Amino acid sequence: xxxxxxxxxxxxxxxxxxxxxxxxxxxxxxxxxxxxxxxxxxxxxxxxxxxxxxxxxxxxxxxxxxxxxxxxxxxxxxxxxxxxxxxxxxxxxxxxxxxxxxxxxxxxxxxxxxx
Amino acid sequence: xxxxxxxxxxxxxxxxxxxxxxxxxxxxxxxxxxxxxxxxxxxxxxxxxxxxxxxxxxxxxxxxxxxxxxxxxxxxxxxxxxxxxxxxxxxxxxxxxxxxxxxxxxxxxxxxxx
Numbered sequence: 001x002x003x004x005x006x007x008x009x010x011x012x013x014x015x016x017x018x019x020x021x022x023x024x025x026x027x028x029x030x031x032x033x034x035x036x037x038x039x040x041x042x043x044x045x046x047x048x049x050x051x052x053x054x055x056x057x058x059x060x061x062x063x064x065x066x067x068x069x070x071x072x073x074x075x076x077x078x079x080x081x082x083x084x085x086x087x088x089x090x091x092x093x094x095x096x097x098x099x100x101x102x103x104x105x106x107x108x109x110x111x112x113x114x115x
Numbered sequence: 116x117x118x119x120x121x122x123x124x125x126x127x128x129x130x131x132x133x134x135x136x137x138x139x140x141x142x143x144x145x146x147x148x149x150x151x152x153x154x155x156x157x158x159x160x161x162x163x164x165x166x167x168x169x170x171x172x173x174x175x176x177x178x179x180x181x182x183x184x185x186x187x188x189x190x191x192x193x194x195x196x197x198x199x200x201x202x203x204x205x206x207x208x209x210x211x212x213x214x215x216x217x218x219x220x221x222x223x224x225x226x227x228x229x
Contacts (some may be wrong), residue, residue: 004158026219033215042204042219043159044120056216091158093214104217106158 004029004094006109007052011112019079019086021110025094032075033093033104034067041092049075082114118142119207121220128227134192136223141186143191147211147219148181150190152220153202162203163190166211195227 005024013019024031031044034046044108045059049069060067064082069075093104120139128134133191136150146167154219165172171208172179178191202224206217209210 006158031215033217035217035219042221043206043217043220045216048215056214058216089192093158103161103164104215105161106151108156108158 004092004105005108006092006107008110009108010111010113012115013082014115015083016081019082019112021079021090021092021112023075023077023092023094023107025075025092026096026105029094029096029105030093031097032069034077034091034094035091036076037091037109039087039088047077048105052061079112083110084114085105087112087114091105118145119146119205121205121223123223125226126226128195128206128225130197130227130229131194134190134195134225134227136190136192136200136205136225138220139186140188140207142207142209144209144216145207147208148179149206149208150177150179150215151204151206152199153204157216159204178189187188187219192225195225197227197229200223200225200227 030051035043037115038042047067048056064080066078081114089109091109094104095102095104150162150165153159163174163179164182165178170181180189202222204222205220
């Protein structure tokens with residue numbers, strides 16, 4: 001199965017720790033997107049990356065959050081000094097190219113719980 | 116600032132009947148519209164999409180309708196099947212030629228009863 005792979009599926013952190021969420025896009029996909037779903041809310045866009053470049057980070061909180069998509073390896077969403085409000089499901093999506101009909105395919109998500 | 120509204124948090128339909136899910140939006144710059152389905156503990160799965168130059172797109176049991184003047188998007192599923200029970204999200208793209216950010220509704224939970 002060459003779908004979007006996210007790991008870990010569940011992540012528990014204590015306040016102040018760091019959380020690292022990984023996303024391997026579908027084979028042949030070079031565009032990666034991160035979304036966050038807070039409890040009882042819809043998905044919210046966070047960041048859009050291509051290999052080694054951040055294209056749109058308009059949805060990223062200004063502090064503690066960062067994302068990268070290196071030339072080799074998965075995309076990483078990093079949350080430093082986590083707080084309880086960071087508890088959410090984080091979804092990664094990938095697409096082949098950036099055309100208008102290009103569809104984003106989603107992974108199963110990482111559920112982050114901050115104690 | 117809620118640009119997208121799915122006013123029905125839940126919908127219950129009998130198997131074999133039609134399911135109609137609705138979204139209203141306020142941003143006239145949206146030009147590409149999508150529906151995703153989501154099962155518990157899984158990521159969203161793409162269903163069907165439509166661009167702003169069309170008013171209808173059909174794929175098997177799924178049909179999406181776009182009424183630009185009313186800023187209204189709907190998804191029809193006919194006939195509905197128990198396996199269609201899931202949360203359905205509408206998602207929108209503004210200036211799709213240059214932008215890839217999806218703006219999401221809050222979802223409608225569909226239950227199809229046998």
